[in-house]
Amino acid sequence: MTLRIPLLSPDPHAPFPPAACALRQPDGLLAMGGDLHPRRLLNAYRHGIFPWYSAGEPILWWSPDPRLVFRTDGVRLSSRFRRTLRRSGWQIRADTAFDAVIAACAASPRRGQHGTWITPAMRAAYAALHRLGHAHSVEVYDGERLVGGIYGVAIGRMFFGESMFSAESGGSKAALAGLxxxxxxxxxxxxxxxxxxxxxxxxxxxxxxxxxxxxxIDRLCAGAAEPAPWRDRVGVLPVSVLAGTASGS
Incomplete structure (x- = not known):
């Protein structure tokens, strides 16, 4: 059976098809083509759509149903890991190593996946969003060594996570909990x-x-504030504070 997938206009200002039109199989596939221009990316996120494709494929746009989300007061860390955090000297910072975080995410092996969907074009596109103040990273440091991180896109009061990595055990969990x-x-x-x-x-x-x-997201993205770096807003946060804020198991 041939899938009929809408082809996006070359104009980055052009609208997406409604997310409700996404396919059931594969779950959430909505459209293909277009580009990764910052305006198109921000429009996509505002409407619950994100790009996800492999090298050599056209750009594919997705809006799965259901969607996976975290409540910011609902990240769950095991009791053992929270005890580790209480004794840890790791620190949380933000927007101090965006390029390094996305490069580490691209290089991290994923179970059941070969290669990476974070292609050079994707890295360049999100680096551009970062320079514009829309994309952010939260990093975990051991001294000055990067041991974990997460990055994504912020619009209004909504954060759209993209990927995270660990260079040390627990690094990505600490980054997620810190975010x-x-x-x-x-x-x-x-x-x-x-x-x-x-x-x-x-x-x-x-x-x-x-x-x-x-x-x-329609509610949370409304009235978006002027995009700005998070580095000074976050400063340096010891990961030990996360032991008392994340949910336990």
Whole structure:
């Protein structure tokens, strides 16, 4: 059977098809083509759509149903890991190593995947969003060595997570918990985690029907503040504070 997938206009200002038109199989495939221009990317995220494709493929745009999300007060860390955090000298910072974080995410092996979907074009596109103040990274440092991180796109009071990595055991979990801690303190209730995985579910991610997700982000993205770097806003946060803020198991 041939799938009929809408082809996007070359104009980065052109609208996307409604997310409700996405395919059931493969879940969430909505459109193809277009480009990764910052305006198109921001428009996509505002409407619950994200790019996900492999090298050699056309750009594919997705909006799965249900959507996986984290409540910023609902990241779950094991009791053992929280004890480790209490004794740790690691630190959380933001927007101090965006390029290094996305490069590490691209290089991290993923179970069941060959290669990476974070292609050079994707890296360049999100680096451009970062320079414009829309894309951000949260880093975990051991001294001055980067041991974990996460990056994504912020619009209004909504954070759309893209990928995370660990260079040391627990680095990505600390980055996720650190991001959630910061966002919860700012009054941002959700982190988009896009596609379900067993690992994310163990960390407290929840399934949300797409219609509800779209309604939530429409509200949270409204009245977006002027984009700006997070480096000075976050400063340096000891990971030990996360031991008391993340949910336990």
């Amino acid at each position: 959630a801690h910061l966002l919860h303190g700012w009054g941002w209730p959700l982190i988009d985690a896009q596609v379900e995985s067993p690992h994310l579910l163990t960390l407290g991610a929840q399934r949300m029907p797409r219609a509800r997700f779209l309604a939530e």
